[in-house]
Amino acid sequence: MIEFDGxxxxxxxxxxxxxxxxxxxxxxxxxxTEQRVAVIGANGSGKSTLARxxxxxxxxxxxxxxxxxxxxxxxxxxxxxQVGFVFTDPDAQLVMPTVIEDxxxxxxxxxxxxxxxxxxxxxxxxxxxxxxxLHTPVHALSGGQKQxxxxxGVLATDPRVLVCDEPTTLLDLRWRRVVDDLLDGLTAxxxxxxxxxxxxxxxxxxxxxDHGSVVFDGDPGEAVSSYRSLMAVR
Amino acid sequence: MTTWSSPLGLYRPGSSVVHRAPVWLxxxxxxxxxxxxxxLRGPGTAAALLLATVALAVLARLPWRSTLRGLxxxxxxxxxxxxxQTWQRGWAVxxxxxxxxxxxxxxxxxxxxxxxxxxxLDLLTRAVRPLRRLGVDPEAFGLAVALMLRTIPxxxxxxxxxxxxxxxxxxxxxxRAQLVPFAIRTVARARLTGEALTARGVGD
Numbered sequence: 328m329i330e331f332d333g334x335x336x337x338x339x340x341x342x343x344x345x346x347x348x349x350x351x352x353x354x355x356x357x358x359x360t361e362q363r364v365a366v367i368g369a370n371g372s373g374k375s376t377l378a379r380x381x382x383x384x385x386x387x388x389x390x391x392x393x394x395x396x397x398x399x400x401x402x403x404x405x406x407x408x409q410v411g412f413v414f415t416d417p418d419a420q421l422v423m424p425t426v427i428e429d430x431x432x433x434x435x436x437x438x439x440x441x442x443x444x445x446x447x448x449x450x451x452x453x454x455x456x457x458x459x460x461l462h463t464p465v466h467a468l469s470g471g472q473k474q475x476x477x478x479x480g481v482l483a484t485d486p487r488v489l490v491c492d493e494p495t496t497l498l499d500l501r502w503r504r505v506v507d508d509l510l511d512g513l514t515a516x517x518x519x520x521x522x523x524x525x526x527x528x529x530x531x532x533x534x535x536x537d538h539g540s541v542v543f544d545g546d547p548g549e550a551v552s553s554y555r556s557l558m559a560v561r
Numbered sequence: 562m563t564t565w566s567s568p569l570g571l572y573r574p575g576s577s578v579v580h581r582a583p584v585w586l587x588x589x590x591x592x593x594x595x596x597x598x599x600x601l602r603g604p605g606t607a608a609a610l611l612l613a614t615v616a617l618a619v620l621a622r623l624p625w626r627s628t629l630r631g632l633x634x635x636x637x638x639x640x641x642x643x644x645x646q647t648w649q650r651g652w653a654v655x656x657x658x659x660x661x662x663x664x665x666x667x668x669x670x671x672x673x674x675x676x677x678x679x680x681x682l683d684l685l686t687r688a689v690r691p692l693r694r695l696g697v698d699p700e701a702f703g704l705a706v707a708l709m710l711r712t713i714p715x716x717x718x719x720x721x722x723x724x725x726x727x728x729x730x731x732x733x734x735x736x737r738a739q740l741v742p743f744a745i746r747t748v749a750r751a752r753l754t755g756e757a758l759t760a761r762g763v764g765d
Contacts, residue, residue: 384760407760407762412757412760414760419750420757422708422711424572424710425571425677428572428707432679441679462572464571464714466715484762
């Protein structure tokens with residue numbers, strides 16, 4: 328469960344027009360209990376800021392956020408142990424030279440023995456259809472394979488909540504389907520920031536964000552209509 | 562865009578003598594070689610150490626084609642160094658300096674190709690543990706080394722993208738059009754990587 332209690336984010340800006348604060352996200356209050364939640368909105372509207380609040384990658388400057396019952400500001404490491412995060416660009420997320428080593432990195436916190444870690448990583452990769460690429464250099468994978476690997480690395484630790492920040496934006500249709508099917512089959516709670524309205528329609532609850540504020544929160548069909556109307560006005 | 566081919570950081574599973582040697586021995590030999598390259602002088606010694614390292618690479622059964630492709634940048638640099646040093650200080654120094662460079666990179670390649678990064682990370686973390694009292698974080702140190710191995714090809718790819726973008730706009734002869742975006746994107750990538758590591762709980 329993810330709970331926002333008046334959680335907002337403001338940043339200090341010192342630009343040519345002078346110094347001041349800018350609101351990235353106006354205070355949000357809601358409790359997300361559904362297993363599939365989508366967040367939609369225009370570029371720069373505050374979707375990623377909201378997603379980053381969930382595991383403490385960004386801390387609220389007002390209010391608070393609780394994930395799995397823990398306050399993200401005071402229990403950051405404990406929250407991140409239970410919350411996986413997948414970024415838009417897998418290149419930024421994959422930090423080890425080869426495929427198996429990247430998944431093993433995720434397991435370092437929980438599996439002490441190196442051989443057992445390698446076995447577990449190989450097992451995870453075979454579940455994700457990457458068994459033929461265990462020792463392939465990460466930079467030699469295709470974009471879809473990289474995103475799949477990023478997901479494998481995050482899901483290797485069995486998180487209770489998975490936050491995905493536009494995980495399919497850079498993928499072609501085939502890989503988009505693969506990633507969508509994978510996300511749909513998870514038992515963990517999934518909060519997905521997306522521009523893919525089909526994916527949003529498959530969620531149980533959708534938040535629409537515009538200019539840093541949640542302007543709609545509820546049924547996916549109505550949320551998508553609301554978002555289309557917002558974009559049509561512009 | 563062409564994919565950067567770096568010799569470092571790519572583990573190649575195998576059962577050669579080098580693969581089976583203890584990791585501490587491989588790293589110890591690499592350190593000893595580095596010291597020998599600095600201390601021992603003369604083109605004859607440099608050539609002997611280079612030959613010994615080539616023999617090790619053969620023993621480790623490194624695939625020659627991809628290893629040479631990965632070493633291409635180093636070989637070009639070594640050739641330029643040889644030319645400059647020969648002009649400035651004579652052929653003996655030129656041969657020694659360029660051979661030493663190739664030897665060191667090839668030896669490091671042998672170590673990374675025969676050692677999984679995960680194992681390397683474990684060993685480095687253990688080795689640095691006594692320095693914890695001085696404020697050194699062993700996990701962070703080991704991770705920094707592993708990240709460096711991954712970053713070399715990633716930066717190569719990034720430079721390829723920036724160069725292609727400059728070419729597409731007819732700016733292939735402008736160093737500024739390539740170096741400035743490369744520096745900015747490198748910093749952006751570093752920030753994203755830091756964020757991703759935090760998200761994965763690494764260093765928590």
